[in-house]
Amino acid sequence: MNKKYYFSAFFVLTVLIVLFFTLRREEDYLAVNFLDVGQGDAILIRSPEGLNILIDGGPDNKLLYQVADKLPWWERTIDYLIITHYHTDHYVGFMDLLDKYEVKHILVTANEPNNFLYYQWLEKLKEKNIKLSIVKAGEDFVVSPELHWQVLMADSEHEDLNENSLVVKLSYRETDFLLMGDLPISGEQKLLASGIDLDSELLKVGHHGSKYSSSAEFLSAVSPEICVIQSGFDNKFGHPHPETIARLEAVNCQIKNTQDLGSISFTFSY
Numbered sequence: 530m531n532k533k534y535y536f537s538a539f540f541v542l543t544v545l546i547v548l549f550f551t552l553r554r555e556e557d558y559l560a561v562n563f564l565d566v567g568q569g570d571a572i573l574i575r576s577p578e579g580l581n582i583l584i585d586g587g588p589d590n591k592l593l594y595q596v597a598d599k600l601p602w603w604e605r606t607i608d609y610l611i612i613t614h615y616h617t618d619h620y621v622g623f624m625d626l627l628d629k630y631e632v633k634h635i636l637v638t639a640n641e642p643n644n645f646l647y648y649q650w651l652e653k654l655k656e657k658n659i660k661l662s663i664v665k666a667g668e669d670f671v672v673s674p675e676l677h678w679q680v681l682m683a684d685s686e687h688e689d690l691n692e693n694s695l696v697v698k699l700s701y702r703e704t705d706f707l708l709m710g711d712l713p714i715s716g717e718q719k720l721l722a723s724g725i726d727l728d729s730e731l732l733k734v735g736h737h738g739s740k741y742s743s744s745a746e747f748l749s750a751v752s753p754e755i756c757v758i759q760s761g762f763d764n765k766f767g768h769p770h771p772e773t774i775a776r777l778e779a780v781n782c783q784i785k786n787t788q789d790l791g792s793i794s795f796t797f798s799y
């Protein structure tokens with residue numbers, strides 16, 4: 530055997546070792562990414578087992594770039610895609626995503642809006658041969674002994690689509706993440722009345738920081754340490770509202786906004 534052979538073998542071995550450790554690192558932590566998709570919501574969670582959960586898809590194909598940026602280059606599967614409700618800033622980005630990624634499950638409420646965009650969405654699902662799975666409040670999705678998420682609310686009967694927001698509490702070991710969609714105060718009151726344990730370390734603030742969400746009573750029940758707002762720079766709605774910011778400050782949570790920071794990522798190690 531000549532020197533060239535040894536060099537090639539050494540080179541291949543080095544590449545394999547580097548690759549092995551790169552892949553392994555991906556599996557050592559939970560990543561929760563609040564993606565900067567402008568004015569809209571999109572939250573990408575990657576579990577230590579390599580499971581990908583995407584909650585909402587923002588208003589356009591900015592989602593694709595953000596998802597590609599956060600996932601390993603070889604990853605082409607989204608295991609769970611959750612649509613909190615059918616407003617454009619929460620699901621239009623999924624139209625293009627379905628062309629690029631294999632989506633295994635799509636979780637929604639039973640709400641079916643009567644508009645052109647929704648029919649386009651149904652056409653897209655037919656083309657990709659994907660069925661929607663309707664979830665109900667109280668359902669628990671267990672990923673591992675350390676990671677599960679529970680559906681806290683999945684109303685479908687309201688005229689105002691925000692009130693039909695699917696609310697999810699994701700729990701990883703001792704840390705809880707409360708993801709509110711665009712639920713208004715009326716929905717928060719329903720959650721409070723149900724007696725569900727809302728206490729969470731991290732709150733995805735409802736409705737981009739609108740003043741019609743995040744009541745003082747609700748925030749005190751959640752008692753979050755970190756409050757994430759997903760809103761677009763210079764958005765026409767004036768989100769987040771100064772009154773909401775004041776209410777968040779009153780419960781002493783650390784406020785983080787994608788408008789100021791771009792995508793916001795948290796990682797939790799074993």
Ligand SMILES: [Zn+2]
Nearest residue numbers: 569616618711
């Ligand atoms: Zn919204």
